[in-house]
Amino acid sequence: MKLYNEADPAPNPRRVRIFLKEKGVDIELVPTPLMSRAHKSAEHLARNPLGQVPVLELDDGTHISESASICRYLEELHPEPNLFGRDAKERAMIDMWLRRVEFRLMQPLGQVWVHSHPFTAAVATQAFGQQFKDYGAANRKVFASGCKLFDREIEGRDFIAGPRYTMADIVAQTTFDFARFIGVDIPADCPALAAWYARVSARPSATFEVPEQRLAQARALGGA
Numbered sequence: 001m002k003l004y005n006e007a008d009p010a011p012n013p014r015r016v017r018i019f020l021k022e023k024g025v026d027i028e029l030v031p032t033p034l035m036s037r038a039h040k041s042a043e044h045l046a047r048n049p050l051g052q053v054p055v056l057e058l059d060d061g062t063h064i065s066e067s068a069s070i071c072r073y074l075e076e077l078h079p080e081p082n083l084f085g086r087d088a089k090e091r092a093m094i095d096m097w098l099r100r101v102e103f104r105l106m107q108p109l110g111q112v113w114v115h116s117h118p119f120t121a122a123v124a125t126q127a128f129g130q131q132f133k134d135y136g137a138a139n140r141k142v143f144a145s146g147c148k149l150f151d152r153e154i155e156g157r158d159f160i161a162g163p164r165y166t167m168a169d170i171v172a173q174t175t176f177d178f179a180r181f182i183g184v185d186i187p188a189d190c191p192a193l194a195a196w197y198a199r200v201s202a203r204p205s206a207t208f209e210v211p212e213q214r215l216a217q218a219r220a221l222g223g224a
């Protein structure tokens with residue numbers, strides 16, 4: 001089994017690596033550098049027609065993409081520590097929060113990245129003809145209002161989906177790490193969310209391996 005992977009700050013492969021660290025499991029990581037377009041090569045498109053990472057390759061040649069789906073598969077192989085829920089109610093709550101992170105935070109953040117950050121200007125121009133800066137800026141507001149929803153909802157509890165750390169925290173954590181990289185910070189009026197972020201960022205699995213200089217440059221270009 002091997003994971004087609006990209007290093008930090010790429011948020012989606014990062015989810016799987018954090019998940020593996022939390023489980024104490026090592027698997028082979030195959031570098032698939034986005035900068036050299038390895039994810040759009042014919043070989044990689046055969047693994048994932050969307051041309052994205054991460055992709056898990058099983059020993060029988062099956063390819064699983066979508067970071068949450070990969071982690072669900074790995075949870076079946078390595079059930080402890082449990083990260084997707086122990087009973088019907090907990091599984092549903094974790095899934096609900098995971099989807100809220102995807103739709104209310106990650107989705108608008110992706111639009112900020114594609115439509116307003118200079119690092120993606122060429123990709124956006126190729127896909128859309130131009131970067132729609134107003135749309136990028138509008139999605140900054142959508143992201144901020146998503147942050148406020150999370151801030152209100154998690155007040156009084158330690159983790160996103162309840163009293164313990166789960167996959168919902170991993171997906172949210174990688175979203176906020178990437179947000180920080182592109183110059184989008186947790187709004188100042190979200191103290192519960194900021195406290196949660198500090199809590200998950202202190203975990204041994206959370207190391208964010210982006211050189212300070214690169215982080216500072218990306219943040220500055222993103223407007224932070």
Ligand SMILES: N[C@@H](CCC(=O)N[C@@H](CS)C(=O)NCC(=O)O)C(=O)O
Binds near residue numbers: 050052068
């Ligand atoms: N929903 C997918 C998103 C995968 C994704 O967007 N991966 C990024 C890297 S973090 C990528 O491959 N981007 C290149 C592209 O979309 O062309 C998942 O959860 O794995």
